[in-house]
Amino acid sequence: MRLLMTTSAVLLWLSLAASAEAxxxxxxxxxxxxxxxxxxxxxxxxxxxxxxxxxxxxxxxxxxxxxxxxxxxxxxxxxxxxxxxxxxxxxxxxxxxxxxxxxxxxxxxxxxxxxxxxxxxxxxxxxxxxxxxxRGDDERNAVAAKLTQLWRDDLFAIVDDGTIYGREMAETFRAAAEQAALKPVFVDTFRPQLDNQIGLVGRLKKAGATKVFAGGDGDDIAIMGRDAAQLNAGITFAGGENLRTPPGDVPYAVGTLMIATPEWSxxxxxxxxxxxxxxxxxxxxxxxxxxxxxxxxxxxxxxxxxxxxxxxxxxxxxxxxxxxxxxxFDDKGDLGQNPFRVFRFDGTHFVPLEDK
Missing domain, CATH: 3.40.50.2300 (Response regulator)
Structure with missing residues (x-):
């Protein structure tokens, strides 16, 4: 009887050990x-x-x-x-x-x-x-692909703030548009962190732009939207995920587009x-x-x-x-689909814009 109990105990111990190991x-x-x-x-x-x-x-x-x-x-x-x-x-x-x-x-x-x-x-x-x-290039690739598609029939402009980030975003979009046989009506570099962008908006309006991608910070894009409204320019601005950060004293203009990943929550x-x-x-x-x-x-x-x-x-x-x-995951280990999407500011927050 003692041998049976000992054997059972050993078997139980081995089972528990195997379970822990696995x-x-x-x-x-x-x-x-x-x-x-x-x-x-x-x-x-x-x-x-x-x-x-x-x-x-x-x-x-x-x-x-x-x-x-x-x-x-x-x-x-x-x-x-x-x-x-x-x-x-x-x-x-x-x-x-x-x-x-x-x-x-x-x-x-x-x-x-x-x-x-x-x-x-x-x-x-x-x-x-x-x-x-x-990936690091997913944002600019999404900007290029989605805005080239969305603005195919619009007069659009491309501006950037001169930073590496802004220039890479702008250049990737410009190259994609060229591949799609599209040409912006205006391309320029703007001075960031100004109290107003009246001069830039005036030049955009004169060029006939109704859509503008701005490679830069959310504060600058908010100011552009405000100044465009004051000049009745009829311009919609778009930016990258930098717009995820709330702007300062100037709110985003209703209709502003943001290309960013979703809020996972x-x-x-x-x-x-x-x-x-x-x-x-x-x-x-x-x-x-x-x-x-x-x-x-x-x-x-x-x-x-x-x-x-x-x-x-x-x-x-x-x-x-x-x-x-x-x-x-694809064969390289990257996501099989670019996670960046287009969002539109509704006056309170950015909501998903259905892809066309």
Whole structure:
């Protein structure tokens, strides 16, 4: 009888040990110290809530948004034998972490790094990285594609504030318009941060422009809209995601267009948003993308286990249902679809404009 009990106890212990060993462990990399700590807390909160809801264990590491921090975090993940890592907001951290994680065959889903070379160099580096967010060139490519389509039959102008950001946006749009056999009626560089843009608006009106893309800050575009209304110029202005930041003393003109990513809390599953509220967590910033990254990790790990395929293959070229909608990664690890959309200011906030 004693032998039977001992054998049963051993079998139970082995079963529990095997279960613990097989437990899915997700690494969460986030800057939990330094100036980006508030953003890192968003990643930590979102991933933690998703892990709790999906029955997963997590191992969190502070990458500090630095090269040294990224390497330290990666070594912690390898030592902990995590199955996959989500997070990373900074290029410096992820670029030192990826070689270490690659050697350990641990894929990474980054929720915040936009650096284009991260995935463009995949054929050379072999880094197992997937980007749950836009690339650095997605914004300007979306501006070019969407405004070329929207303004095909309009007299449009392109101006920028002379910064690298503004010029790249303006030039990408101009080149796309040229490819579509369209030509702006006015192209210029404006002086930013002026109290008024009457001179610029006067020149735009004289050129006959009814639509204007301005590569610059939201404050400048708000002032242009105000001055255009005062001159009865009949001009609609558009800008990039810089318009997401509320302007200063001058509000945006009704009808102003913004090309930006959605506010994830507005498109997310309401039940998930309520779950955040129940935990007193604001569903903003990187919280929902981090939640979605953990959901993707769980599905991909389960698929890889059932099919016997490498985890990288399970992550590529298939749809994942997440809290923020359907996500698909292409062969490079980028999102299969540019996430930028067109929004229109209705006098209170920006609302989605149905694509034509």
């Amino acid at each position: 437990e899915t462990l997700v690494g969460v990399a986030a800057p939990l110290s330094g100036p980006s700590a508030i953003l890192g807390k968003q990643v930590e909160d979102g991933a933690g809530l998703a892990a709790e809801a999906n029955g997963l264990a997590i191992k969190t590491a502070d990458d500090a948004c630095t090269a040294d921090g990224g390497a330290v975090a990666a070594k912690e993940f390898v030592d902990a034998k995590v199955d996959i890592v989500v997070g990373f907001l900074c290029t410096e951290a992820i670029e030192t972490a990826l070689p270490i994680l690659k050697n350990a065959k641990i894929p990474v889903i980054t929720v915040g790094v936009r650096t284009e070379s991260l995935t463009d160099r995949r054929a050379k580096t072999g880094w197992p990285v997937y980007r749950l967010g836009p 507005e498109v997310a599953d309401p039940k998930i948003v309520q779950a955040f509220g129940a935990k007193n967590i604001a569903p903003d910033g990187y919280t929902l993308p981090a939640y979605a990254a953990v959901e993707i990790a769980k599905t991909a790990l389960a698929d890889a286990e059932s099919s016997g395929e490498p985890l990288g293959k399970a992550l590529t070229g298939r749809d994942f249902a997440t809290a923020i909608g359907t996500i698909r």
